[in-house]
Amino acid sequence: MFRQVAHRLLTRSTTNHSACAAATILRPYSTDVSTDASSGDSAFVEAWKKVAPNIDPPKTPIQFMEPRPPTPSTLPSKLTVNFVLPYAAELSKAEVDMVIVPATTGQMGILPGHVPTIAELKPGLLSVHEGNDVKKYFISSGFAFVHSNSYADILAVEAIPLDRIDPAQVQKGLSEFTQKLNSASTDLDKAEAQIGVDVHSALNSALTG
Amino acid sequence: MAMAALRREGRRFAPLVSSPNPINAIRSTLAPAEEQVGLGVRSISTQVVRNRMKSVRNIQKITKAMKMVAASKLRAIQVRAENSRGLWQPFTALLGDTPSVNVKKNVIVTISSDKGLCGGINSTSVKISRALHKINSGPDTECKYVILGEKGKAQLIRDSKKDIELILTELQKNFLNYTQVSVLADVILKNVEFDALRIVFNKFQSVVSFLPTTATVLSPEIVERESEAGGKIGDLDSYEIEGGETKSEVLQNLAEFQFSCVMFNAVLENACSEQGARMSAMDSSSRNAGDMLDRLTLTYNRTRQASITTELIEIISGASALEG
Numbered sequence: 100m101f102r103q104v105a106h107r108l109l110t111r112s113t114t115n116h117s118a119c120a121a122a123t124i125l126r127p128y129s130t131d132v133s134t135d136a137s138s139g140d141s142a143f144v145e146a147w148k149k150v151a152p153n154i155d156p157p158k159t160p161i162q163f164m165e166p167r168p169p170t171p172s173t174l175p176s177k178l179t180v181n182f183v184l185p186y187a188a189e190l191s192k193a194e195v196d197m198v199i200v201p202a203t204t205g206q207m208g209i210l211p212g213h214v215p216t217i218a219e220l221k222p223g224l225l226s227v228h229e230g231n232d233v234k235k236y237f238i239s240s241g242f243a244f245v246h247s248n249s250y251a252d253i254l255a256v257e258a259i260p261l262d263r264i265d266p267a268q269v270q271k272g273l274s275e276f277t278q279k280l281n282s283a284s285t286d287l288d289k290a291e292a293q294i295g296v297d298v299h300s301a302l303n304s305a306l307t308g
Numbered sequence: 309m310a311m312a313a314l315r316r317e318g319r320r321f322a323p324l325v326s327s328p329n330p331i332n333a334i335r336s337t338l339a340p341a342e343e344q345v346g347l348g349v350r351s352i353s354t355q356v357v358r359n360r361m362k363s364v365r366n367i368q369k370i371t372k373a374m375k376m377v378a379a380s381k382l383r384a385i386q387v388r389a390e391n392s393r394g395l396w397q398p399f400t401a402l403l404g405d406t407p408s409v410n411v412k413k414n415v416i417v418t419i420s421s422d423k424g425l426c427g428g429i430n431s432t433s434v435k436i437s438r439a440l441h442k443i444n445s446g447p448d449t450e451c452k453y454v455i456l457g458e459k460g461k462a463q464l465i466r467d468s469k470k471d472i473e474l475i476l477t478e479l480q481k482n483f484l485n486y487t488q489v490s491v492l493a494d495v496i497l498k499n500v501e502f503d504a505l506r507i508v509f510n511k512f513q514s515v516v517s518f519l520p521t522t523a524t525v526l527s528p529e530i531v532e533r534e535s536e537a538g539g540k541i542g543d544l545d546s547y548e549i550e551g552g553e554t555k556s557e558v559l560q561n562l563a564e565f566q567f568s569c570v571m572f573n574a575v576l577e578n579a580c581s582e583q584g585a586r587m588s589a590m591d592s593s594s595r596n597a598g599d600m601l602d603r604l605t606l607t608y609n610r611t612r613q614a615s616i617t618t619e620l621i622e623i624i625s626g627a628s629a630l631e632g
Contacts, residue, residue, distance in 0.1 A: 155520075160405050241565075
């Protein structure tokens with residue numbers, strides 16, 4: 100009987116230890132889930148407590164985000180860029196000099212101190228300038244937000260560094276979609292072919308230009 | 309041989325002594341009972357205990373295997389969920405977080421799993437959804453459900469059937485990717501009228517901890533209304549809008565993009581939480597099975613020893629009856 104009790108104690112302590120160990124070992128993965136103690140929206144929590152006092156209110160996204168710094172009084176020297184894709188955060192709080200984004204109204208350059216802007220992006224070339232370094236990506240569409248505290252958020256669905264694009268494929272795709280556009284019958288086909296043509300010609304000009 | 313004869317004698321007499329039912333006892337004296345359980349149990353059987361032990365051992369093996377599978381799936385999907393965390397942050401930085409917004413048409417998007425045996429996460433999501441429904445349904449507001457996942461559907465269809473707009477299941481049949489989620493978001497946006505979408509999911513914090521979370525996406529008209537009224541999205545007007553013909557067109561695209569991004573992150577986080585919860589559920593299940601097996605083993609040994617002792621006693625008493 101003592102053997103059993105000892106065995107149970109041992110397993111319990113090892114499970115606790117392994118659970119703690121698992122939690123501590125895996126925490127480096129979850130570094131960006133900082134559960135901020137600031138309980139988010141107080142009005143929401145109040146309304147929640149009235150309806151469901153026994154259940155803890157759910158967390159809201161703002162509690163998981165580091166707050167952004169306020170607008171500084173002097174012009175900052177660097178632009179802080181967050182360039183995110185669904186599969187990765189390409190640039191996260193990178194301090195750069197300038198970013199050029201392909202907005203639907205044309206290439207737009209963003210420097211520190213740019214006016215707050217919400218820009219819709221079309222497929223095109225994105226270049227990040229840091230000193231003498233220029234990193235170029237071809238992005239499918241997305242959005243770019245510039246905030247007054249010289250933070251720029253660029254969201255794109257896909258982004259590829261330019262050197263990974265095959266020019267021959269681009270030409271082939273372009274001719275294929277132009278042909279589809281000419282032979283398209285329904286509006287949907289026309290729209291799809293048009294999108295294909297747009298993207299491929301943007302790719303073409305990005306590679307050459 | 310004498311022992312065998314004695315044993316047979318004992319078998320014939322035992323029913324008379326131990327059986328509670330006299331009619332049955334007479335019947336068994338005529339035909340000595342061969343079966344080991346029921347009337348006149350002659351030697352204590354370990355068969356029942358052995359069967360239980362076998363099934364508990366099988367269950368332990370199965371749950372251990374399920375835990376390993378869940379652990380490997382978790383490792384794969386955790387990386388993707390972590391990487392997608394940057395996607396919703398720009399929207400919250402721009403538009404703020406307004407779960408207490410007061411709108412007419414609320415839609416609650418509940419994300420749950422398709423498969424079970426994953427602990428309590430689906431029940432938690434459903435409880436939160438129900439409470440949100442209660443908060444947001446009033447005399448002039450309405451609140452509808454869009455359900456992703458079989459388990460949420462099973463729970464919510466029982467009492468909120470008329471409030472359910474759309475049910476989507478089998479999300480994880482193919483590898484979860486952004487294209488799939490954006491198609492889903494498109495379907496929801498096309499078929500459901502909304503002023504505010506409240507997405508309920510379990511955010512993955514660690515293998516043992518899942519935080520129920522609700523993210524709010526507002527329709528462009530409500531964004532405009534809130535920014536005019538001041539408050540959290542107050543300074544939206546200070547942002548210049550580039551692209552598109554009108555501001556409302558760009559805001560429309562923005563709202564749709566926000567919904568698909570937030571959904572993508574939510575679906576990945578929920579899948580992560582599902583695997584983590586399954587891991588811990590299967591782990592505690594194997595542990596319980598192990599405990600049960602220990603107890604059954606003790607019972608088995610006791611039963612076995614008791615039956616041996618009974619045999620010995622009978623033999624010895626038979627032998628002493630012969631001598632004495």
